[in-house]
Amino acid sequence: MSDNRRDFLRKSALLGLTGLASGLIGKESLDKIEHVSESLSSEGNPFTLPKLPYAYNALEPFIDKQTMEIHYGKHHQAYVDKLNAAVNSTNMDFSLSDTAKCATIEPSSLPAIRNNLGGHYNHSLFWTLLKPNPTVSANSPSGKIAEAITKKFGSFDTFKKDFSDHAAKLFGSGWCWLVKDDAGNVRILTTPNQDNPLMQLGERGTPVLALDVWEHAYYLKYQNKRADYISNWWNVVNWEKAEQLYTQK
Numbered sequence: 001m002s003d004n005r006r007d008f009l010r011k012s013a014l015l016g017l018t019g020l021a022s023g024l025i026g027k028e029s030l031d032k033i034e035h036v037s038e039s040l041s042s043e044g045n046p047f048t049l050p051k052l053p054y055a056y057n058a059l060e061p062f063i064d065k066q067t068m069e070i071h072y073g074k075h076h077q078a079y080v081d082k083l084n085a086a087v088n089s090t091n092m093d094f095s096l097s098d099t100a101k102c103a104t105i106e107p108s109s110l111p112a113i114r115n116n117l118g119g120h121y122n123h124s125l126f127w128t129l130l131k132p133n134p135t136v137s138a139n140s141p142s143g144k145i146a147e148a149i150t151k152k153f154g155s156f157d158t159f160k161k162d163f164s165d166h167a168a169k170l171f172g173s174g175w176c177w178l179v180k181d182d183a184g185n186v187r188i189l190t191t192p193n194q195d196n197p198l199m200q201l202g203e204r205g206t207p208v209l210a211l212d213v214w215e216h217a218y219y220l221k222y223q224n225k226r227a228d229y230i231s232n233w234w235n236v237v238n239w240e241k242a243e244q245l246y247t248q249k
Helices: 003-018 027-040 065-089 096-102 109-128 143-153 156-169 226-236 239-247
Strands: 174-180 186-192 206-212
Touching: 065 109, 109 206, 143 156, 143 186, 143 239, 156 174, 156 186, 156 206, 156 226, 206 239
Parallel strands: none
Antiparallel strands: 174 186, 174 206
């Protein structure tokens, strides 16, 4: 497969992930796709596992070293490996504007691209939203994102409870998100499996905070106590990164 062909398929898969493939594709949308593409993959192809920005034990005692080793080194790596295999195995020619439709029908390789690209994107973002070397002091947002949370929920404590409830009640495996719309308003969304708010056909938004509630994210330390995992996760939220995501255009 040529480098140009690989690059086309990679960008096409990313377009399907972000749910931007409805109607005509403008330059701004293509620029966003290229930005995500560059951040998640090496030059050209294949997709690669991003470097973890801290040591495996840097989130203790709230997220343990063994969980991080397996979650990052095994689960995330598996999404990358399967994504590369799926992209490299497809020989289907399709236009950018057809990608979202193609991701839900035959050939069978396209759902594999969607699912594993979601897993790769979600985890790549998740690692950056965890703050290493946590302290015992209260961990709360500041800046524009704090203002947006207060505007929407009335207070940070109310938001924290609402977000925790959404995450705890999500059936099965999936993710809980704080997202923003084009006007800067925030809201909480949940998605199943490795979907994310950029892939939604209904409610959508740009992620500014993400919580993985798959069992592999917490079971070694917390067993079936998802609520305890969620409660402790607040101690390692990287609000500086969330602020950056919220304020970037």
